Amino acid sequence: MTAYLQFDQVSKHFSGVRALAGVSFDAHAGTVHGLLGENGAGKSTLLKILGGQYRPDGGRLLVNSVPCQFNSAADAIRAGIAVIHQELQYVPELTVTENILMGRFPARFGLIDRNKARRMVLQRLSEIGVDLDPDARLSHLSIAQRQMVEICKAVMQNAQIIAFDEPTSSLSYTESEILFRLVRELRSTGHTLIYISHRLEELYSLCDACTIFRDGRKIVTHPVMAQVPRETLIHDMVGRELSDIYGYRPRPLGAQRLQVRGLRGKNDPTGCNFSVRGAEIVGFFGLVGAGRSELMRLLYGADRRLAGSVLLDGVPVPANSPPAAIEAGILLCPEDRKEQGILAQASVAENINISCRRHDLRVGFFLRRNKEAARADFFIDRLRIKTPNRDQEIRFLSGGNQQKVILARWLAESTMKVLILDEPTRGIDVGAKNEIYRIIQEVAEQGCCVIVVSSELPEVLGIADRVLVMRNKEISGVLDRSEATETAVLNLALAA
Numbered sequence: 001m002t003a004y005l006q007f008d009q010v011s012k013h014f015s016g017v018r019a020l021a022g023v024s025f026d027a028h029a030g031t032v033h034g035l036l037g038e039n040g041a042g043k044s045t046l047l048k049i050l051g052g053q054y055r056p057d058g059g060r061l062l063v064n065s066v067p068c069q070f071n072s073a074a075d076a077i078r079a080g081i082a083v084i085h086q087e088l089q090y091v092p093e094l095t096v097t098e099n100i101l102m103g104r105f106p107a108r109f110g111l112i113d114r115n116k117a118r119r120m121v122l123q124r125l126s127e128i129g130v131d132l133d134p135d136a137r138l139s140h141l142s143i144a145q146r147q148m149v150e151i152c153k154a155v156m157q158n159a160q161i162i163a164f165d166e167p168t169s170s171l172s173y174t175e176s177e178i179l180f181r182l183v184r185e186l187r188s189t190g191h192t193l194i195y196i197s198h199r200l201e202e203l204y205s206l207c208d209a210c211t212i213f214r215d216g217r218k219i220v221t222h223p224v225m226a227q228v229p230r231e232t233l234i235h236d237m238v239g240r241e242l243s244d245i246y247g248y249r250p251r252p253l254g255a256q257r258l259q260v261r262g263l264r265g266k267n268d269p270t271g272c273n274f275s276v277r278g279a280e281i282v283g284f285f286g287l288v289g290a291g292r293s294e295l296m297r298l299l300y301g302a303d304r305r306l307a308g309s310v311l312l313d314g315v316p317v318p319a320n321s322p323p324a325a326i327e328a329g330i331l332l333c334p335e336d337r338k339e340q341g342i343l344a345q346a347s348v349a350e351n352i353n354i355s356c357r358r359h360d361l362r363v364g365f366f367l368r369r370n371k372e373a374a375r376a377d378f379f380i381d382r383l384r385i386k387t388p389n390r391d392q393e394i395r396f397l398s399g400g401n402q403q404k405v406i407l408a409r410w411l412a413e414s415t416m417k418v419l420i421l422d423e424p425t426r427g428i429d430v431g432a433k434n435e436i437y438r439i440i441q442e443v444a445e446q447g448c449c450v451i452v453v454s455s456e457l458p459e460v461l462g463i464a465d466r467v468l469v470m471r472n473k474e475i476s477g478v479l480d481r482s483e484a485t486e487t488a489v490l491n492l493a494l495a496a
Protein backbone atom coordinates (compact mmCIF):
# COMPACT_ATOMS: atom_id res chain seq x y z
CA MET A 1 0.00 0.00 0.00
CA THR A 2 1.28 3.44 -0.81
CA ALA A 3 1.79 5.69 2.18
CA TYR A 4 0.66 9.16 2.87
CA LEU A 5 2.54 11.12 5.51
CA GLN A 6 1.23 13.96 7.66
CA PHE A 7 2.96 16.14 10.20
CA ASP A 8 0.45 17.77 12.51
CA GLN A 9 1.62 20.62 14.79
CA VAL A 10 4.96 18.92 15.50
CA SER A 11 7.15 20.73 18.07
CA LYS A 12 10.56 20.05 19.55
CA HIS A 13 12.71 22.01 22.02
CA PHE A 14 16.24 21.46 23.21
CA SER A 15 17.46 23.28 26.29
CA GLY A 16 17.02 26.93 25.36
CA VAL A 17 16.49 26.23 21.65
CA ARG A 18 13.20 25.93 19.81
CA ALA A 19 14.00 23.56 16.96
CA LEU A 20 10.42 23.05 15.70
CA ALA A 21 7.32 25.04 16.53
CA GLY A 22 4.01 23.51 15.50
CA VAL A 23 4.97 22.28 12.02
CA SER A 24 2.19 20.84 9.85
CA PHE A 25 2.30 19.62 6.25
CA ASP A 26 1.44 16.57 4.15
CA ALA A 27 3.63 14.54 1.81
CA HIS A 28 1.88 12.39 -0.78
CA ALA A 29 2.64 8.93 -2.12
CA GLY A 30 4.42 8.89 -5.46
CA THR A 31 5.98 12.31 -4.90
CA VAL A 32 9.30 13.78 -3.83
CA HIS A 33 8.70 16.42 -1.17
CA GLY A 34 11.60 18.84 -0.69
CA LEU A 35 12.44 20.46 2.65
CA LEU A 36 14.20 23.82 2.38
CA GLY A 37 15.43 26.26 4.96
CA GLU A 38 18.43 27.99 6.43
CA ASN A 39 20.93 26.09 8.55
CA GLY A 40 19.33 25.41 11.90
CA ALA A 41 15.78 25.86 10.57
CA GLY A 42 14.77 22.46 11.98
CA LYS A 43 14.86 20.17 8.91
CA SER A 44 17.10 17.45 10.35
CA THR A 45 15.24 17.53 13.65
CA LEU A 46 12.03 16.78 11.76
CA LEU A 47 13.67 13.81 10.03
CA LYS A 48 15.00 12.55 13.35
CA ILE A 49 11.43 12.62 14.70
CA LEU A 50 10.24 10.84 11.57
CA GLY A 51 12.95 8.20 11.98
CA GLY A 52 12.16 7.57 15.67
CA GLN A 53 15.41 9.08 16.96
CA TYR A 54 13.68 11.94 18.80
CA ARG A 55 10.22 12.13 20.31
CA PRO A 56 8.34 15.34 19.60
CA ASP A 57 7.34 17.53 22.57
CA GLY A 58 4.01 18.15 20.91
CA GLY A 59 2.01 17.29 17.81
CA ARG A 60 1.51 14.10 15.85
CA LEU A 61 2.79 12.15 12.94
CA LEU A 62 0.26 10.23 10.84
CA VAL A 63 0.86 7.52 8.26
CA ASN A 64 -2.20 6.81 6.10
CA SER A 65 -4.20 8.93 8.55
CA VAL A 66 -3.20 6.69 11.49
CA PRO A 67 -1.32 8.49 14.32
CA CYS A 68 2.10 6.93 15.03
CA GLN A 69 4.31 7.18 18.09
CA PHE A 70 7.87 6.02 17.78
CA ASN A 71 10.14 5.25 20.71
CA SER A 72 13.03 4.05 18.58
CA ALA A 73 14.30 3.75 15.02
CA ALA A 74 13.02 0.17 15.00
CA ASP A 75 9.45 1.45 15.58
CA ALA A 76 9.76 3.76 12.59
CA ILE A 77 11.09 0.94 10.41
CA ARG A 78 8.13 -1.23 11.43
CA ALA A 79 5.83 1.58 10.32
CA GLY A 80 7.51 1.53 6.89
CA ILE A 81 9.75 4.56 7.35
CA ALA A 82 13.46 4.76 6.55
CA VAL A 83 15.63 7.82 7.03
CA ILE A 84 18.96 8.11 5.25
CA HIS A 85 20.81 10.49 7.59
CA GLN A 86 23.81 12.66 6.79
CA GLU A 87 25.95 10.32 8.87
CA LEU A 88 25.27 6.96 7.23
CA GLN A 89 24.57 4.08 9.58
CA TYR A 90 26.41 0.93 8.57
CA VAL A 91 28.92 -1.56 9.93
CA PRO A 92 32.15 -1.11 7.96
CA GLU A 93 33.52 -4.61 8.68
CA LEU A 94 30.40 -6.35 7.34
CA THR A 95 29.56 -7.08 3.70
CA VAL A 96 26.90 -5.46 1.54
CA THR A 97 24.59 -8.46 2.06
CA GLU A 98 25.17 -8.51 5.83
CA ASN A 99 24.51 -4.78 6.16
CA ILE A 100 21.34 -4.92 4.07
CA LEU A 101 19.83 -7.95 5.78
CA MET A 102 21.15 -7.30 9.28
CA GLY A 103 18.91 -9.15 11.74
CA ARG A 104 16.66 -10.45 8.95
CA PHE A 105 18.70 -13.23 7.35
CA PRO A 106 16.71 -16.02 5.67
CA ALA A 107 17.06 -19.35 7.48
CA ARG A 108 17.06 -22.95 6.30
CA PHE A 109 16.73 -25.84 8.75
CA GLY A 110 17.32 -23.35 11.54
CA LEU A 111 20.57 -22.11 9.97
CA ILE A 112 21.32 -18.88 8.19
CA ASP A 113 20.98 -19.41 4.43
CA ARG A 114 23.83 -17.28 3.13
CA ASN A 115 23.37 -18.23 -0.52
CA LYS A 116 19.73 -17.27 -0.48
CA ALA A 117 20.58 -14.01 1.32
CA ARG A 118 23.14 -13.20 -1.33
CA ARG A 119 20.71 -14.00 -4.16
CA MET A 120 17.96 -11.87 -2.60
CA VAL A 121 20.27 -8.88 -2.24
CA LEU A 122 21.70 -9.29 -5.72
CA GLN A 123 18.21 -9.41 -7.21
CA ARG A 124 17.06 -6.31 -5.35
CA LEU A 125 20.25 -4.43 -6.23
CA SER A 126 19.73 -5.21 -9.90
CA GLU A 127 16.02 -4.27 -9.69
CA ILE A 128 16.94 -0.82 -8.47
CA GLY A 129 19.74 -0.64 -11.03
CA VAL A 130 22.71 -0.65 -8.65
CA ASP A 131 25.83 -2.51 -9.65
CA LEU A 132 27.50 -3.65 -6.41
CA ASP A 133 29.30 -6.77 -5.26
CA PRO A 134 27.13 -8.28 -2.47
CA ASP A 135 30.27 -9.71 -0.83
CA ALA A 136 32.20 -6.42 -0.70
CA ARG A 137 32.90 -5.04 2.75
CA LEU A 138 31.41 -1.61 3.35
CA SER A 139 34.80 -0.25 4.42
CA HIS A 140 36.01 -0.86 0.85
CA LEU A 141 33.17 1.09 -0.78
CA SER A 142 32.86 4.77 -1.65
CA ILE A 143 30.43 7.02 0.24
CA ALA A 144 28.08 6.90 -2.75
CA GLN A 145 28.12 3.09 -2.76
CA ARG A 146 27.48 2.98 1.01
CA GLN A 147 24.52 5.25 0.45
CA MET A 148 23.20 2.88 -2.23
CA VAL A 149 23.47 0.05 0.31
CA GLU A 150 21.33 2.05 2.77
CA ILE A 151 18.74 2.75 0.11
CA CYS A 152 18.62 -0.91 -0.87
CA LYS A 153 18.27 -1.81 2.81
CA ALA A 154 15.33 0.60 3.13
CA VAL A 155 13.65 -0.93 0.09
CA MET A 156 14.19 -4.47 1.42
CA GLN A 157 12.67 -3.45 4.74
CA ASN A 158 9.59 -2.53 2.72
CA ALA A 159 9.92 1.13 3.62
CA GLN A 160 7.20 3.09 1.85
CA ILE A 161 8.40 6.42 3.17
CA ILE A 162 12.07 7.20 2.57
CA ALA A 163 13.65 10.45 3.73
CA PHE A 164 17.04 11.77 2.62
CA ASP A 165 19.05 14.36 4.59
CA GLU A 166 21.41 16.18 2.20
CA PRO A 167 22.30 13.00 0.33
CA THR A 168 24.47 14.62 -2.35
CA SER A 169 26.72 16.67 -0.07
CA SER A 170 29.55 14.13 -0.37
CA LEU A 171 28.77 12.74 -3.83
CA SER A 172 30.45 13.48 -7.14
CA TYR A 173 28.58 14.76 -10.18
CA THR A 174 28.12 11.30 -11.69
CA GLU A 175 27.32 9.65 -8.35
CA SER A 176 24.62 12.26 -7.75
CA GLU A 177 23.09 11.42 -11.13
CA ILE A 178 22.81 7.76 -10.07
CA LEU A 179 21.13 8.80 -6.83
CA PHE A 180 18.64 11.03 -8.69
CA ARG A 181 17.73 8.15 -10.98
CA LEU A 182 17.11 5.94 -7.96
CA VAL A 183 14.95 8.56 -6.24
CA ARG A 184 12.87 8.99 -9.41
CA GLU A 185 12.48 5.23 -9.68
CA LEU A 186 11.25 5.01 -6.08
CA ARG A 187 8.78 7.79 -6.82
CA SER A 188 7.45 5.91 -9.83
CA THR A 189 6.83 2.85 -7.64
CA GLY A 190 4.62 4.89 -5.29
CA HIS A 191 7.07 5.61 -2.47
CA THR A 192 6.71 8.81 -0.47
CA LEU A 193 10.04 10.61 -0.55
CA ILE A 194 11.28 13.45 1.63
CA TYR A 195 14.37 15.22 0.40
CA ILE A 196 16.54 17.83 2.16
CA SER A 197 19.12 19.80 0.21
CA HIS A 198 20.66 23.26 0.05
CA ARG A 199 21.17 22.94 -3.71
CA LEU A 200 18.30 24.65 -5.44
CA GLU A 201 19.05 23.27 -8.91
CA GLU A 202 18.85 19.75 -7.51
CA LEU A 203 15.59 20.44 -5.68
CA TYR A 204 13.99 21.90 -8.80
CA SER A 205 14.97 18.91 -10.92
CA LEU A 206 13.79 16.34 -8.37
CA CYS A 207 10.96 17.63 -6.20
CA ASP A 208 7.26 17.74 -6.96
CA ALA A 209 6.30 19.75 -3.90
CA CYS A 210 8.24 21.50 -1.16
CA THR A 211 7.93 22.94 2.32
CA ILE A 212 10.01 25.87 3.50
CA PHE A 213 11.15 26.28 7.10
CA ARG A 214 12.51 29.27 8.94
CA ASP A 215 13.47 29.30 12.65
CA GLY A 216 11.60 26.10 13.40
CA ARG A 217 8.39 27.26 11.76
CA LYS A 218 6.80 26.22 8.52
CA ILE A 219 6.62 29.22 6.24
CA VAL A 220 4.79 27.67 3.30
CA THR A 221 4.14 24.44 1.40
CA HIS A 222 4.20 24.70 -2.39
CA PRO A 223 2.23 21.83 -3.97
CA VAL A 224 3.96 22.31 -7.33
CA MET A 225 7.57 23.30 -6.85
CA ALA A 226 8.25 23.84 -10.55
CA GLN A 227 5.83 26.76 -10.57
CA VAL A 228 7.57 28.66 -7.79
CA PRO A 229 10.12 31.24 -8.93
CA ARG A 230 13.60 30.86 -7.47
CA GLU A 231 13.46 34.36 -5.95
CA THR A 232 10.31 33.42 -4.04
CA LEU A 233 11.91 30.29 -2.59
CA ILE A 234 14.99 32.20 -1.52
CA HIS A 235 12.92 35.00 -0.02
CA ASP A 236 10.82 32.53 1.95
CA MET A 237 13.91 30.77 3.24
CA VAL A 238 16.00 33.75 4.31
CA GLY A 239 13.21 36.27 4.92
CA ARG A 240 14.72 38.98 2.68
CA GLU A 241 15.31 39.81 -0.99
CA LEU A 242 18.40 38.20 -2.46
CA SER A 243 18.35 38.81 -6.18
CA ASP A 244 22.02 38.16 -7.01
CA ILE A 245 23.51 35.67 -4.59
CA TYR A 246 27.03 35.84 -6.10
CA GLY A 247 27.23 39.65 -6.05
CA TYR A 248 30.30 39.56 -8.31
CA ARG A 249 32.14 42.88 -8.56
CA PRO A 250 34.98 43.25 -11.08
CA ARG A 251 38.11 44.68 -9.47
CA PRO A 252 41.54 45.72 -10.77
CA LEU A 253 43.90 42.75 -10.59
CA GLY A 254 47.46 43.14 -9.35
CA ALA A 255 50.72 41.56 -10.47
CA GLN A 256 51.27 37.81 -10.34
CA ARG A 257 51.72 36.88 -6.68
CA LEU A 258 51.45 33.11 -6.53
CA GLN A 259 53.38 31.01 -9.02
CA VAL A 260 53.11 27.24 -9.01
CA ARG A 261 55.60 25.47 -11.27
CA GLY A 262 55.63 21.73 -12.04
CA LEU A 263 54.16 20.91 -8.64
CA ARG A 264 53.89 17.16 -8.30
CA GLY A 265 52.88 14.78 -5.51
CA LYS A 266 52.81 11.00 -5.38
CA ASN A 267 49.63 10.59 -7.44
CA ASP A 268 50.34 13.14 -10.14
CA PRO A 269 51.70 11.82 -13.44
CA THR A 270 53.00 15.21 -14.58
CA GLY A 271 53.12 18.42 -12.64
CA CYS A 272 50.76 21.36 -12.32
CA ASN A 273 51.53 24.91 -13.44
CA PHE A 274 49.42 27.94 -12.70
CA SER A 275 49.63 31.40 -11.26
CA VAL A 276 47.30 33.75 -9.42
CA ARG A 277 47.39 37.54 -9.47
CA GLY A 278 46.89 39.77 -6.48
CA ALA A 279 43.17 40.47 -5.89
CA GLU A 280 42.22 37.60 -8.17
CA ILE A 281 39.61 34.93 -7.37
CA VAL A 282 40.43 31.68 -9.14
CA GLY A 283 37.86 28.88 -9.19
CA PHE A 284 39.05 25.27 -9.43
CA PHE A 285 36.42 23.00 -10.93
CA GLY A 286 36.65 19.27 -11.59
CA LEU A 287 34.80 16.11 -10.84
CA VAL A 288 35.45 14.49 -7.48
CA GLY A 289 38.78 12.67 -7.81
CA ALA A 290 40.13 15.08 -10.42
CA GLY A 291 42.94 16.03 -8.06
CA ARG A 292 41.90 19.51 -6.91
CA SER A 293 42.10 18.91 -3.16
CA GLU A 294 45.37 16.99 -3.53
CA LEU A 295 46.89 19.90 -5.46
CA MET A 296 45.82 22.33 -2.73
CA ARG A 297 47.23 20.13 0.03
CA LEU A 298 50.49 19.93 -1.89
CA LEU A 299 50.63 23.68 -2.34
CA TYR A 300 49.99 24.13 1.39
CA GLY A 301 52.65 21.58 2.31
CA ALA A 302 50.26 19.07 3.87
CA ASP A 303 51.23 16.36 1.35
CA ARG A 304 54.70 15.41 0.19
CA ARG A 305 56.03 17.39 -2.75
CA LEU A 306 58.02 15.23 -5.19
CA ALA A 307 58.90 17.99 -7.63
CA GLY A 308 58.19 21.59 -8.51
CA SER A 309 58.16 24.91 -6.75
CA VAL A 310 55.77 27.42 -5.21
CA LEU A 311 56.72 31.10 -5.24
CA LEU A 312 54.83 33.78 -3.35
CA ASP A 313 55.81 37.33 -4.35
CA GLY A 314 58.92 35.80 -5.91
CA VAL A 315 60.01 34.06 -2.68
CA PRO A 316 60.05 30.23 -2.59
CA VAL A 317 57.63 28.67 -0.11
CA PRO A 318 59.26 25.72 1.70
CA ALA A 319 57.87 22.28 0.80
CA ASN A 320 56.08 19.82 3.10
CA SER A 321 55.44 22.18 5.97
CA PRO A 322 52.02 23.75 6.66
CA PRO A 323 53.54 25.95 9.42
CA ALA A 324 56.01 27.32 6.83
CA ALA A 325 53.13 27.89 4.36
CA ILE A 326 51.14 29.73 7.04
CA GLU A 327 54.22 31.76 7.96
CA ALA A 328 54.55 32.71 4.28
CA GLY A 329 50.87 33.76 4.24
CA ILE A 330 49.16 30.74 2.63
CA LEU A 331 46.07 29.41 4.37
CA LEU A 332 44.00 26.37 3.48
CA CYS A 333 40.47 25.81 4.73
CA PRO A 334 40.11 22.07 4.08
CA GLU A 335 37.23 20.18 2.55
CA ASP A 336 36.64 17.92 5.53
CA ARG A 337 36.42 20.84 7.93
CA LYS A 338 34.41 18.97 10.51
CA GLU A 339 36.85 16.09 10.81
CA GLN A 340 39.96 18.25 10.71
CA GLY A 341 38.92 21.38 12.43
CA ILE A 342 36.16 21.06 14.94
CA LEU A 343 36.80 21.35 18.69
CA ALA A 344 33.58 19.61 19.72
CA GLN A 345 33.64 20.49 23.43
CA ALA A 346 34.67 24.10 22.84
CA SER A 347 32.35 27.06 22.37
CA VAL A 348 31.44 28.75 19.12
CA ALA A 349 33.64 31.72 20.06
CA GLU A 350 36.66 29.54 20.82
CA ASN A 351 36.23 27.63 17.58
CA ILE A 352 36.22 30.88 15.62
CA ASN A 353 39.18 32.44 17.44
CA ILE A 354 41.54 29.52 17.85
CA SER A 355 43.62 30.33 14.80
CA CYS A 356 43.74 34.10 15.31
CA ARG A 357 45.03 33.74 18.85
CA ARG A 358 48.64 33.70 17.78
CA HIS A 359 48.30 37.28 16.41
CA ASP A 360 46.61 38.39 19.63
CA LEU A 361 49.29 37.06 21.95
CA ARG A 362 50.72 40.42 22.75
CA VAL A 363 47.34 41.85 23.67
CA GLY A 364 46.44 41.78 27.41
CA PHE A 365 44.11 38.98 28.59
CA PHE A 366 40.99 41.15 29.03
CA LEU A 367 41.54 43.03 25.79
CA ARG A 368 42.01 39.74 24.01
CA ARG A 369 38.77 38.38 25.47
CA ASN A 370 36.94 41.49 24.27
CA LYS A 371 38.49 41.28 20.85
CA GLU A 372 37.65 37.60 20.56
CA ALA A 373 34.08 38.16 21.68
CA ALA A 374 33.67 40.95 19.13
CA ARG A 375 35.16 38.81 16.38
CA ALA A 376 32.86 35.90 17.23
CA ASP A 377 29.78 38.14 17.33
CA PHE A 378 30.75 39.70 13.99
CA PHE A 379 30.81 36.30 12.26
CA ILE A 380 27.75 34.97 14.10
CA ASP A 381 25.87 37.96 12.76
CA ARG A 382 27.39 38.09 9.31
CA LEU A 383 27.14 34.37 8.50
CA ARG A 384 23.82 34.12 10.33
CA ILE A 385 25.14 31.37 12.60
CA LYS A 386 22.17 30.03 14.51
CA THR A 387 23.26 29.67 18.11
CA PRO A 388 21.73 30.89 21.39
CA ASN A 389 25.01 32.76 22.07
CA ARG A 390 28.75 32.69 21.38
CA ASP A 391 29.37 30.45 24.43
CA GLN A 392 27.25 27.55 23.15
CA GLU A 393 29.27 24.36 22.61
CA ILE A 394 29.66 23.87 18.87
CA ARG A 395 28.47 20.25 19.03
CA PHE A 396 24.91 21.43 19.73
CA LEU A 397 24.73 23.41 16.49
CA SER A 398 23.15 22.02 13.32
CA GLY A 399 25.53 20.56 10.72
CA GLY A 400 25.49 23.63 8.49
CA ASN A 401 26.05 26.00 11.40
CA GLN A 402 29.10 24.01 12.48
CA GLN A 403 30.43 24.41 8.94
CA LYS A 404 29.88 28.16 9.16
CA VAL A 405 31.81 28.39 12.44
CA ILE A 406 34.82 26.56 11.06
CA LEU A 407 34.76 28.62 7.88
CA ALA A 408 34.62 31.80 9.99
CA ARG A 409 37.88 30.70 11.62
CA TRP A 410 39.63 30.96 8.27
CA LEU A 411 37.83 34.06 7.09
CA ALA A 412 38.82 35.77 10.36
CA GLU A 413 42.52 35.47 9.49
CA SER A 414 43.59 38.92 8.43
CA THR A 415 47.25 38.31 7.67
CA MET A 416 47.02 35.99 4.69
CA LYS A 417 48.28 36.54 1.20
CA VAL A 418 46.75 33.42 -0.35
CA LEU A 419 43.46 32.03 0.90
CA ILE A 420 42.50 28.57 -0.34
CA LEU A 421 38.93 27.48 0.37
CA ASP A 422 38.05 23.88 -0.42
CA GLU A 423 34.29 23.48 -0.95
CA PRO A 424 33.53 26.53 1.21
CA THR A 425 29.74 26.39 0.93
CA ARG A 426 29.07 22.66 1.20
CA GLY A 427 26.01 22.13 3.41
CA ILE A 428 25.54 25.88 3.85
CA ASP A 429 22.28 27.71 3.21
CA VAL A 430 21.75 30.22 0.46
CA GLY A 431 21.65 33.30 2.71
CA ALA A 432 25.02 32.47 4.26
CA LYS A 433 26.46 31.54 0.85
CA ASN A 434 25.73 35.08 -0.23
CA GLU A 435 27.65 36.44 2.79
CA ILE A 436 30.56 34.07 2.17
CA TYR A 437 30.82 35.28 -1.44
CA ARG A 438 30.86 38.88 -0.20
CA ILE A 439 33.64 38.11 2.27
CA ILE A 440 35.62 36.34 -0.47
CA GLN A 441 35.33 39.47 -2.62
CA GLU A 442 36.40 41.71 0.25
CA VAL A 443 39.43 39.51 0.94
CA ALA A 444 40.35 39.71 -2.77
CA GLU A 445 39.83 43.48 -2.83
CA GLN A 446 42.53 43.75 -0.16
CA GLY A 447 44.98 42.27 -2.69
CA CYS A 448 44.88 38.66 -1.50
CA CYS A 449 44.92 35.73 -3.96
CA VAL A 450 41.80 33.63 -3.41
CA ILE A 451 41.49 30.06 -4.66
CA VAL A 452 38.07 28.43 -4.39
CA VAL A 453 37.76 24.71 -5.03
CA SER A 454 34.14 23.79 -5.70
CA SER A 455 32.05 21.01 -7.19
CA GLU A 456 29.14 23.37 -7.66
CA LEU A 457 29.50 24.72 -11.15
CA PRO A 458 27.10 27.68 -10.75
CA GLU A 459 29.17 28.78 -7.76
CA VAL A 460 32.47 28.63 -9.66
CA LEU A 461 30.99 30.51 -12.62
CA GLY A 462 29.34 33.01 -10.28
CA ILE A 463 32.33 34.10 -8.21
CA ALA A 464 35.57 33.43 -10.12
CA ASP A 465 37.58 35.82 -12.29
CA ARG A 466 39.16 32.79 -13.91
CA VAL A 467 38.25 29.10 -13.91
CA LEU A 468 40.89 26.36 -13.89
CA VAL A 469 39.50 22.96 -14.74
CA MET A 470 41.16 19.74 -13.55
CA ARG A 471 40.84 16.25 -14.95
CA ASN A 472 42.86 13.15 -14.04
CA LYS A 473 45.21 15.08 -11.74
CA GLU A 474 46.07 17.63 -14.43
CA ILE A 475 44.89 21.11 -15.29
CA SER A 476 42.90 20.47 -18.46
CA GLY A 477 42.03 24.08 -19.24
CA VAL A 478 41.94 27.68 -18.11
CA LEU A 479 38.98 29.91 -18.91
CA ASP A 480 38.52 33.61 -18.31
CA ARG A 481 35.25 34.65 -16.71
CA SER A 482 33.92 35.81 -20.10
CA GLU A 483 34.58 32.38 -21.72
CA ALA A 484 33.59 30.22 -18.75
CA THR A 485 30.19 28.85 -19.69
CA GLU A 486 28.71 25.72 -18.14
CA THR A 487 29.29 23.76 -21.36
CA ALA A 488 32.88 24.94 -21.81
CA VAL A 489 33.81 24.01 -18.23
CA LEU A 490 32.04 20.64 -18.31
CA ASN A 491 33.69 19.77 -21.62
CA LEU A 492 37.10 20.31 -20.06
CA ALA A 493 36.14 18.40 -16.91
CA LEU A 494 34.55 15.40 -18.62
CA ALA A 495 36.27 14.92 -22.00
CA ALA A 496 37.83 11.50 -22.48
Ligand SMILES: Nc1ncnc2c1ncn2[C@@H]1O[C@H](COP(=O)(O)OP(=O)(O)OP(=O)(O)O)[C@@H](O)[C@H]1O
Binding pocket: 014, 015, 017, 018, 019, 037, 038, 039, 040, 041, 042, 043, 044, 045, 046, 386, 387, 396, 397, 398, 399, 400, 401, 427
Ligand atom coordinates in the same frame (compact mmCIF):
# COMPACT_ATOMS: atom_id res chain seq x y z
N1 LIG B 1 20.83 17.80 20.45
C1 LIG B 1 20.65 19.15 20.37
N2 LIG B 1 20.86 19.94 21.45
C2 LIG B 1 20.67 21.28 21.38
N3 LIG B 1 20.25 21.93 20.26
C3 LIG B 1 20.01 21.17 19.18
C4 LIG B 1 20.21 19.75 19.16
N4 LIG B 1 19.90 19.27 17.91
C5 LIG B 1 19.54 20.36 17.18
N5 LIG B 1 19.60 21.49 17.93
C6 LIG B 1 19.26 22.84 17.51
O1 LIG B 1 17.99 22.81 16.87
C7 LIG B 1 17.96 23.70 15.77
C8 LIG B 1 17.53 22.95 14.51
O2 LIG B 1 18.59 22.09 14.11
P1 LIG B 1 18.49 21.14 12.84
O3 LIG B 1 19.70 20.25 12.86
O4 LIG B 1 17.17 20.50 12.78
O5 LIG B 1 18.61 22.21 11.65
P2 LIG B 1 18.68 21.98 10.05
O6 LIG B 1 17.59 22.78 9.46
O7 LIG B 1 18.70 20.54 9.74
O8 LIG B 1 20.07 22.66 9.73
P3 LIG B 1 21.25 22.27 8.64
O9 LIG B 1 20.76 22.78 7.33
O10 LIG B 1 22.40 23.07 9.15
O11 LIG B 1 21.47 20.79 8.71
C9 LIG B 1 19.34 24.33 15.68
O12 LIG B 1 19.32 25.58 16.31
C10 LIG B 1 20.22 23.36 16.44
O13 LIG B 1 21.31 24.04 17.03
